[in-house]
Amino acid sequence: xxxxxxxSLILLMFVSVALSAQGTxxxxxxxxxxxxVDEYFIEEGYDEPMVESxxxxxxxxxxxxxxEFNKGGEVTTWEKYKYNDDRDVxxxxxxxxxxxxxxxxxxxxxxxxxxxxxxxNEKGKLYxxxxxxxxxxx
Numbered sequence: 468x469x470x471x472x473x474x475s476l477i478l479l480m481f482v483s484v485a486l487s488a489q490g491t492x493x494x495x496x497x498x499x500x501x502x503x504v505d506e507y508f509i510e511e512g513y514d515e516p517m518v519e520s521x522x523x524x525x526x527x528x529x530x531x532x533x534x535e536f537n538k539g540g541e542v543t544t545w546e547k548y549k550y551n552d553d554r555d556v557x558x559x560x561x562x563x564x565x566x567x568x569x570x571x572x573x574x575x576x577x578x579x580x581x582x583x584x585x586x587x588n589e590k591g592k593l594y595x596x597x598x599x600x601x602x603x604x605x
Contacts, residue, residue, distance in 0.1 A: 495528030508538065529554055553579065 493499075501523045505516035517540065523532040527550075535544035542564040549558040553576070561570040568589060575583040586595040 491528040493528070494524050495526070498526075499528075500524060525550070527554060551576065555579075555581070 494502075501521065503521050504519040506519040507513065507516050517538060518536050520533065520535045522530055522534075525531050529550055530548055532548070533544065533546045534542055537543050545562040545564070545566070547560040547562065548556050551557045555574065555576050557574050557576070559572040560568050561572075563569050570589065571587040571591070573585045573587070574581050575585070580601060581599050583599065584597045585593055588594050
């Protein structure tokens with residue numbers, strides 16, 4: 468059973484990535500600015516929908532903001548994204564349920580490659596960074 472499950476999981480990961488990339492193109496072409504996912508808990512006796520997530524997009528179809536909610540309508544995830552002219556994510560802000568930034572991650576790119584990622588706390592103080600080094604074929 469475990470042996471058969473692994474190939475299925477790997478296939479699911481590839482399909483998810485493909486759908487995500489296709490989604491950006493579709494969002495851009497159809498000029499979608501936001502998407503709300505409502506969830507119905509029919510078996511639990513809820514007739515009214517509950518908002519599961521809300522996503523906002525820019526004109527290029529890139530995700531600007533993501534909010535996810537639990538069954539009680541409370542925010543469980545809130546993220547905001549900023550992009551450079553090449554459509555690389557250069558800033559990711561993580562917010563609490565009240566909209567206060569609790570952590571920020573900034574990426575620095577050079578020649579189309581991420582060369583550094585910086586991590587800031589809620590006060591904007593750098594607490595960690597990652598440096599990416601690349602080796603090239605001759």
